[in-house]
Amino acid sequence: QVQVVESGGGLVQAGGSLRLSCAASGRTYSSYAMGWFRQAAGKEREFVAAISWSDGIAYYADSVKGRFTISRDSAKNTMYLQMNSLKPEDTAGYYCAARQDDSARYYINESDYDYWGQGTQVTISS
DSSP states (O other), X not given: OXXXXXXXXXXXXXXXXXXXXXXXEOSSOOOEEEEEEEEOTTSOOEEEEEEOSSTTOEEEOTTTTTTEEEEEEGGGTEEEEEEOSOOGGGOEEEEEEEEEOOSSOOOOXXXXXXXXXXXXXXXXXX
């Protein structure tokens, strides 16, 4: 069984920063492509950022490009999302997703991922 656990959400003022973490663990497989999605109240879940296992290739949604940075520590199977210059419209539940994959591919669709965390709330006040 693979477990995906997020942490690091909270309440900050507009213009502030937060860092989210996500750890993936499994008994027989240890290579994961990972991604972040978010869902605001009353809206559909949307892609935020993704990173490949091999080479750490990253990809971002246009709405966060230049403000968010995705990274990973492969030895720990942990992914991070550094969020700077936060805006009220970034308020959402943020979800980590993982897919067993040791390639240089990243994935931007929900259906590409097999494992999901429970989500962590990020609230940005104006």
